[in-house]
Structures are given as C-alpha cells and as structure tokens.
Amino acid sequence: MRVLLPLPVALPLLAAGGSVLLSRWQRAQRALSVLTLVVVLAIAVALLVVADRDGATVVQLGGWAAPAGISLVADRLSALLLVVSASVLLVVLLYAIGQGAADGRRSAVAVFHPCYLVLGAGIAMAFLTGDLFNLFVAFEVMLVASYVLITLDGGSAQVRAGMTYVVVSLLSSVLFVTAVGLVYAATGTVNMADAAGRLQDVPEGLRLALALTLLVVFGVKAAIFPVFSWLPDSYPTAPSPVTAVFAGLLTKVGVYAVLRTQTLLFPGLGAVADLLLVLAVLTMVVGVLGALVQDDLKRLLSFTVVSHIGYMLLGLGLASTAGLAGAILYTVHHIVVQTTLFLVAGLVERRTGTSSLARSGGLQRAAPVLALLYLLPALSLAGIPPLSGFLAKLGLIQAATSDGGVLALGAVAAALVTSLLTLYAMAKVWSSVFWGTPSEVVPDPDPEDTLEVGTARTPRLMTGATALAVAGGLAITVVAGPLYGLTSRAADDLLTPSRYVEAVLP
Amino acid sequence: MTGNLTLALLMGLLYGVGTYLLLQRTLTRVVVGLGLLAHGANLLLLQAGGPPGVAPFVGPEGAGVVVTSFGEGTADPLPQAMVLTAIVISFGVTAFLLALAFRSWVLTGDDEVRDDVEDARVARERPQEQAHTDPEAEL
Numbered sequence: 001m002r003v004l005l006p007l008p009v010a011l012p013l014l015a016a017g018g019s020v021l022l023s024r025w026q027r028a029q030r031a032l033s034v035l036t037l038v039v040v041l042a043i044a045v046a047l048l049v050v051a052d053r054d055g056a057t058v059v060q061l062g063g064w065a066a067p068a069g070i071s072l073v074a075d076r077l078s079a080l081l082l083v084v085s086a087s088v089l090l091v092v093l094l095y096a097i098g099q100g101a102a103d104g105r106r107s108a109v110a111v112f113h114p115c116y117l118v119l120g121a122g123i124a125m126a127f128l129t130g131d132l133f134n135l136f137v138a139f140e141v142m143l144v145a146s147y148v149l150i151t152l153d154g155g156s157a158q159v160r161a162g163m164t165y166v167v168v169s170l171l172s173s174v175l176f177v178t179a180v181g182l183v184y185a186a187t188g189t190v191n192m193a194d195a196a197g198r199l200q201d202v203p204e205g206l207r208l209a210l211a212l213t214l215l216v217v218f219g220v221k222a223a224i225f226p227v228f229s230w231l232p233d234s235y236p237t238a239p240s241p242v243t244a245v246f247a248g249l250l251t252k253v254g255v256y257a258v259l260r261t262q263t264l265l266f267p268g269l270g271a272v273a274d275l276l277l278v279l280a281v282l283t284m285v286v287g288v289l290g291a292l293v294q295d296d297l298k299r300l301l302s303f304t305v306v307s308h309i310g311y312m313l314l315g316l317g318l319a320s321t322a323g324l325a326g327a328i329l330y331t332v333h334h335i336v337v338q339t340t341l342f343l344v345a346g347l348v349e350r351r352t353g354t355s356s357l358a359r360s361g362g363l364q365r366a367a368p369v370l371a372l373l374y375l376l377p378a379l380s381l382a383g384i385p386p387l388s389g390f391l392a393k394l395g396l397i398q399a400a401t402s403d404g405g406v407l408a409l410g411a412v413a414a415a416l417v418t419s420l421l422t423l424y425a426m427a428k429v430w431s432s433v434f435w436g437t438p439s440e441v442v443p444d445p446d447p448e449d450t451l452e453v454g455t456a457r458t459p460r461l462m463t464g465a466t467a468l469a470v471a472g473g474l475a476i477t478v479v480a481g482p483l484y485g486l487t488s489r490a491a492d493d494l495l496t497p498s499r500y501v502e503a504v505l506p
Numbered sequence: 507m508t509g510n511l512t513l514a515l516l517m518g519l520l521y522g523v524g525t526y527l528l529l530q531r532t533l534t535r536v537v538v539g540l541g542l543l544a545h546g547a548n549l550l551l552l553q554a555g556g557p558p559g560v561a562p563f564v565g566p567e568g569a570g571v572v573v574t575s576f577g578e579g580t581a582d583p584l585p586q587a588m589v590l591t592a593i594v595i596s597f598g599v600t601a602f603l604l605a606l607a608f609r610s611w612v613l614t615g616d617d618e619v620r621d622d623v624e625d626a627r628v629a630r631e632r633p634q635e636q637a638h639t640d641p642e643a644e645l
Contacts, residue, residue, distance in 0.1 A: 068584075133588050140595045147602055156613045162606055163533055163619045170540050170599055171528065177547035177592050184585060185554035 001050045005059045005072050008040045008047075008082060008124035016117035023110035030097050033113045037093055037120065041086040048079035052486060056493075056503040058130070066130075066505045067194040073130040073504060076490035077328060081256055082127050084332050085249050088339050089120050091469045092248075095343055096241035098461025099350070111148065119145035119245070126253045130504050132183060132190040135257065136176050139221065142253065143169050146246060150238045157237045165234035172220035179213040183265075186210065193504035196264050196497050204269075211266040215258065215275075222254030224313065225283040228306045232290065235305075236298035236355075240346025243298060247305045248339030252331055255312045259327065262316060263494040276317030277407040284310030284418040291425045297345045297355040297433065300425060301338070304381065307418055308334050314411050315396050318403050324491030326395035329484055333380070333388040333476055340377040340469040344370070347458050347466060348433060353442030357429060362438030369463065371434045376470050378430065382423035388476035393419060395484065513553055520546030533607040533617040537600060544596040548589045555585030 015036040022029045050057055056075035060066055074082070093116065100112070122142025129135050147169075151162035184190055186206055187198040199207055216227070223231040231251070235243050262272060287307025294300035312334070315327025347370055349355045352363065364371040380387035397415060400408040476483065493499055520542045527539025559581040607617040 133591075137591060137595070140599075144595075144599060144602070147599070151606065151609075154609060156610075159606060159610050159613060160619075163610070166599070166603055166606065167528070167533075167536055167540070167619070170596075170603070171543070173595075173599075174540065174543045174547050177544070178550055180588070181547065181551035181554040181585075184551070184588075190584070190588070 001047070001057050002059050004043045004046060005057055005074055005128065006061065007043050008086070009072075009121050009128065011036055011040055011043075012117040012121035012124070016114040016121070019114040019117060023114075026110075029110070029113045033093055033117060034090070034097075036117060037086060037090040040120065040124065041083070041090055044079065044082040044086045047074045048076075048083050050074075051076050051079040052489065056500065058503050067189050067191045070134045071130040071191065071193070071504050072128045073193075073500065074128055075500060075503070076486065076493055077256070077259070078127045080328070080332065080486060080490060081252070081335075082124060084335050085123050085127070085252075086120075087472065088248050088335055088469075089116075089123075089245065091465050091472070092241045092245050092339060092343070094468070095244070095346070095462050095465035096239075098459045098463075098465060099239070099241060099346070112152065115145045115148045115152075116245075118142075119149065123249055123253055127256060130192050130500075132192055132195065132261075133180050134190075136173070136180055139176065139253070139257075140173060142250065143173070146250060149242045150234065150246070152239065152242065161234040161237040164230050168220065168230040172217055175213065175220075176217045179210065179217055182213060183210055191504070192260070192264055193501040196501055197505075199265055207266055208269060208271060211262065211269055211272050212275075214261050214265075215272065218254045218257040218261070219279075220254075222251050222258060222309055223283075223306045224309060225279050225286055228283070228287070228309075231306055232294075232299055232302035235302045236296060240298075240342055240349065243302075244339045244342035244346070247302065247342050248335045251305060251309060252335050255309060255331055258313075259316055259324070259494065263319075263324070264497045264500055267495075267497055273317050273319045274407055276313050277411050280310045280313035280317055281411050281414040282310075283307065283313060284414050288418045288421040288425065292421060292428070295357050297348060297357060297429060298342070300357075300429065301341050301345055304341075304422060304425065305338055307422065308338070308381070310418065311393065311396055311415060314400065314415060317411070318399050318408060319495075320399060320403060321488060321491045321495055322399035322402065323396070324494050325484065325488040326392065326399050328487040328490055329395055330392040332483070332487070333392040333473075336469065336473045336476060337377045337380050337389060340466065340473055341374075341381065343462075343466045343469055344374045344377065347373070347462060350458050350462070351441070352433075352439065357432040359442060360433045360439050361436035362434070364434035366438055367458075369467075370458070373463070373466050373470055374434065375430065377473055378426040379423075380473055382426050383419045384423070386477055388473055388480065391477065391480045391484075510553065510557075513549060517546045517549050517553070520549070531618050533603065533610060533619055536619070537603045537607065540603070541596065541600055544592070548592055551585050551589050551592065555582035 015032055019029050019032055022032060047057060051074050056073055059072045061070045061072065096112065119142055122138050122145060125138035126135060126142060129138055147162065147166050150165055151158045180190060183195060186202050187195045189195050189198060220227045235246055238246065266272065284307050287303050287310065291300050291303035291307060294303060311330045312327045315323040315330060345355060348360070348363065351367060351370065352360045354360055376387070380389040383389040383393045393415065397412050400412045524539045524543030524546060527535045527542065530536060530539070610617045
C-alpha cells in the first residue's frame with residue numbers, strides 16, 4: 001500500500017509532462033488524461049479501504065525519517081476526500097472533452113489537459129501531505145495550474161477576473177509563507193505531526209496567533225466570510241468545466257486545510273471554535289443573500305458556494321465528533337452537488353447562449369432532461385429530503401442542537417434560514433430559466449473564442465457526464481448510512497490527534 | 507533565539523511598502539508590491555531558522571566533511587531550502603502576472619485591475635440625474 005501512496009501526486013504530474021508532448025495528437029492526449037484519472041481514482045479507493053481498515057498509511061519521501069523529511073499521510077479524511085476529488089475530476093474531464101470535441105476549435109485545448117492534470121496532482125498533494133511547507137507547495141502547484149485554466153481564453157473578461165484571482169491567491173500565499181515561518185520559529189519544525197506535539201509547550205497567546213494566521217490563509221482559499229469576495233467575481237468567467245472543478249474542489253481544499261490544522265495543531269482553543277461558529281453564521285447568511293440578487297446563473301451559484309462553506313465551518317466550530325462527522329459529510333456532498341450545478345449551468349449556457357436569468361426561459365419544455373438534471377442537485381443543495389443535502393444538514397443540525405450552546409443554537413437558526421433562502425434562490429433559477437415562455441436562443445457573442453455557446457442543443461457526452469455527476473449525488477443518499485459511519489470514524493481520528501502523530505512518528 | 511533588529515526592520519519595511527503597492531490600481535505596481543511582500547516573507551522564514559552559522563552538512567573542518575546531525579554553530583539548512591522553494595514559486599507566478607499585465611495592455615491599452623462586472627452594471631444602471639445634479643461626479 002505504501003508504494004501506492006505517492007502515485008496520486010506523481011502520476012498526474014508525469015502524465016502532464018506526457019500530455020505536453022502529445023499536444024499534437026488530441027485523441028492521445030484525452031486518452032492519457034482519462035486513463036491517469038481512472039488509475040488515480042482506483043488508487044484512492046484502495047487507500048480509503050486500507051485507511052478505514054488498518055489506520056493511516058504513511059510514507060516518508062526519500063527515506064528521510066519524519067521530522068526532517070516530508071511525509072505523506074493517507075488517513076480516513078484524506079483518503080475519503082481523495083476518492084471524491086478523483087471522481088469529480090474524472091467526471092468533469094469527460095464533460096470538458098465533450099465540450100471540446102463538439103466545438104472543434106483547436107486553440108487552448110492543448111494547454112487544458114496538462115494544466116488540468118497538474119491541478120489534480122496539486123489537489124491530491126494537498127490532501128495527502130503531512131508537512132506544512134509541503135502543503136504550501138501543494139497549494140501553489142494547484143493554484144498555478146488554476147491561474148492558467150481561469151485565463152485560458154485570454155479574452156478581456158478572463159484577464160480581468162484572472163487579475164483579481166491571481167493577486168488575491170498570491171497574497172494569501174505570501175501570508176502562508178509568513179505563517180510557516182512563524183510556526184517554524186515557534187517550534188523548529190514544519191512537520192505537522194511533530195509540530196502538534198511541540199505546540200503544546202508554546203504559550204497559549206502565541207498558539208492563538210498562529211492558529212488565527214493559518215485560519216486567515218486558508219480562509220481566503222476556502223472563501224470564508226470577510227475574505228470571500230474574490231470568488232463570485234472571478235469564477236463565473238472561466239469555462240464551465242473549469243468553474244465546476246474550482247467551485248467543487250479548490251474551496252474544499254481550503255476547508256480541508258482548516259479542518260486538518262485546527263484539529264491537529266491547535267486542539268482545544270475555545271476562542272477559535274467560537275470564532276468559527278460566528279464566521280460560519282456570517283458566511284452562510286451573507287453568501288446566500290448575495291446569491292438571491294444575482295441575475296447571472298454562474299454568479300448566483302458562486303455565491304451559494306460561499307454560503308455553503310459556512311455549514312462546514314459550523315461543524316468544525318462545534319469541535320465534537322458529531323459536528324466534525326457532519327462537516328466531513330457536508331464537504332463530500334457539497335463537492336459533488338456544487339460541481340454538478342456548475343456543469344448544468346454550462347449546459348444551459350451552451351443551449352441558450354446566455355447565463356442571464358432574465359434572458360432565458362421555458363427551457364423545461366425544450367429540454368426536459370436538462371431540467372431534471374438541474375432540479376435534483378438544486379433541491380439537494382437546498383436540503384430537501386431524501387437528497388444528500390438534507391442528510392448532511394440533518395447531521396450538522398443534530399450535532400449543533402446536542403451541543404446546546406448559545407452560539408451553536410444561533411448557528412442552527414442561521415443554517416435553517418440559509419437552507420430556506422437557498423431553496424428560494426434555486427426556485428428563482430427554476431422559474432426564470434425552466435418555466436415561462438421559451439426565449440430565443442442568443443447567438444454566440446464571440447464566435448472566435450474557444451467556448452461555443454447558443455447551439456440550441458448539447459453534445460451527448462456533456463449531458464452524459466452531468467448525468468453521471470447527478471447519479472453520484474444520488475448515490476450519496478443511498479450509501480448515506482455507511483458513509484456517515486466512515487465520516488464519524490474520520491471525525492474521531494481528527495479529535496484524537498495522537499493517532500495521526502503516532503502513525504507519522506513511530 | 508536571538509533576533510536581528512536590522513533584518514526585523516527591513517522585513518517590516520518590505521511588508522509595509524509591499525502592502526502599499528498592493529493597494530494600487532495598476533497591475534505592474536501590484537506585481538512589484540507582491541514581490542516585495544514575498545521578499546519580506548522569505549526573510550522571515552530565514553530568520554525563523556535562528557542565527558546564521560557555519561554552512562550546514564559541511565563541517566567546520568573544511569570541505570568534504572559531512573556531518574549528519576546539525577552540529578554546534580552550523581546554520582539550520584531547512585529554512586534555506588524552504589526559502590529557495592518559495593523564491594522559485596514567486597518568480598514563476600510573477601512572470602505569469604507580468605504576462606497577464608501585458609495581455610491586459612494589448613487588450614485594453616492599460617493594465618488597470620478592472621471593476622467587478624456586477625458593480626459596473628449596477629453603476630451603469632444608477633439614475634443619471636445624480637450625475638447631473640452633482641458636478642463633481644462627472645470628474
């Protein structure tokens with residue numbers, strides 16, 4: 001098993017190199033990307049099975065023992081998120097291939113596959129690494145690939161959005177280096193397992209300062225309340241598959257980093273837990289209020305991304321097994337459902353030529369399948385039983401009510417209101433895009449760019465990939481019981497940092 | 507750990523100037539600001555390794571003597587390796603940002619960071635009479 005552990009990072013990077021060499025042969029390039037991600041998914045599943053059965057798998061890279069070298073760790077949380085992200089990456093890749101193949105426009109396609117694979121490698125590394133500085137490198141690998149993907153078209157809208165995105169990400173990276181420097185100065189190590197032990201001797205005030213610095217760093221990546229405004233501004237301009245992956249995965253990598261660092265490095269800081277609950281409430285409410293007033297479908301969905309990050313923070317803020325289990329389950333649910341919704345938004349735009357709510361209508365009659373593909377994840381996002389969103393929210397709200405604190409109960413109220421308002425936002429999209437009088441197809445505003453829209457029909461592979469994603473969301477409902485058991489065990493691991501430390505430092 | 511006041515002041519200066527430049531509207535200034543911030547962060551990382559000493563791995567006896575554990579008086583190699591990585595990363599991203607600034611200049615004739623689209627739309631749809639009654643708004 002230990003042989004397999006570095007592969008989810010190494011394989012996509014090697015394949016990205018191969019993909020550059022194959023850029024003349026698009027078929028080979030596509031086959032290589034799909035094959036790589038299938039293999040990564042298989043490895044991730046194997047890692048998850050082993051992690052759940054025997055505990056964390058650990059590899060010390062280069063044979064350097066833990067505190068000096070870099071360790072890769074696949075415990076239940078890492079392996080679970082790796083499985084989900086690998087499946088989402090694969091489905092979105094199929095969607096992107098469907099979009100590109102039908103477009104028949106060659107420019108930019110050659111760059112897409114290598115960057116997409118590098119993005120996958122960065123995400124896998126962020127989940128697997130047990131080293132704080134390596135986590136920084138993982139973020140950078142992931143972000144550099146995302147910089148290229150978000151500006152893929154090179155049009156003025158992409159350049160405008162890319163500027164904001166790159167500058168904000170870069171600033172948070174500088175803060176990350178600062179935080180790593182401070183942790184190193186305080187403890188003399190950047191290995192997370194080693195630092196977990198040494199931070200216990202650090203004065204409480206300093207620990208709080210370090211915890212908050214890291215929270216700001218990861219808060220920017222995860223789009224938490226005061227530092228989220230870059231997200232709805234930059235995501236919607238990218239091509240749909242890119243936005244789908246960004247919305248589904250990149251913010252969740254930030255959430256994962258918050259979960260990992262706050263539970264492993266800074267357990268038992270009550271002030272941070274309370275702060276997280278307050279931030280959770282603000283993120284949920286402000287995000288969904290932003291979503292309500294949007295006219296552009298992709299912008300609306302971007303605001304719901306922000307809003308629903310709040311639910312995951314809520315679970316973390318409770319700092320109980322049930323709360324963390326709910327947060328992890330919510331993360332899994334949200335990765336799948338949010339990605340699906342962006343894929344559907346891409347299909348709508350492809351078909352009608354616009355993502356403006358005001359300019360489209362009556363799509364339900366013209367495209368009943370598309371309407372169904374929208375409705376299921378939309379209702380799941382809002383939390384309608386028996387879909388996965390309901391189950392994940394139920395877990396969180398039960399955890400919060402059993403906590404019983406004032407902040408926790410306030411967060412329950414905010415979560416319920418947010419859920420209702422999300423339903424309103426989703427219903428607004430439904431009534432203006434799918435109901436009403438059918439509108440004319442808006443012709444492609446820029447026929448020269450790589451993205452073809454307004455074709456009045458959708459390629460089968462795009463619809464198929466979206467249907468696959470919807471099915472994935474429904475599957476979460478079906479396996480909710482075992483999945484909740486798994487996330488409970490993962491949450492238990494998080495609340496017992498000694499297990500992680502003993503696995504890394506035998 | 508003994509600190510170095512000069513370096514601490516320098517770091518403060520780099521962070522301060524970097525933050526000032528980051529708040530500018532032109533992307534080239536933002537790029538320079540981010541570069542300065544990255545330098546400040548790298549210096550901080552280097553300082554985190556403690557006071558400088560003899561080169562690590564090569565002992566004080568001279569070249570070729572490999573010491574496996576960091577002996578007395580040798581510098582900590584780990585922050586140096588990390589700073590090197592961070593420098594390479596910020597170099598690459600700076601190059602990308604400059605390319606982006608150039609692309610923006612090709613497309614629009616300047617490299618200003620534009621307003622949010624939705625903000626711009628709201629500003630456009632705002633009643634025009636406001637601009638007429640307030641002469642300063644036209645400036």
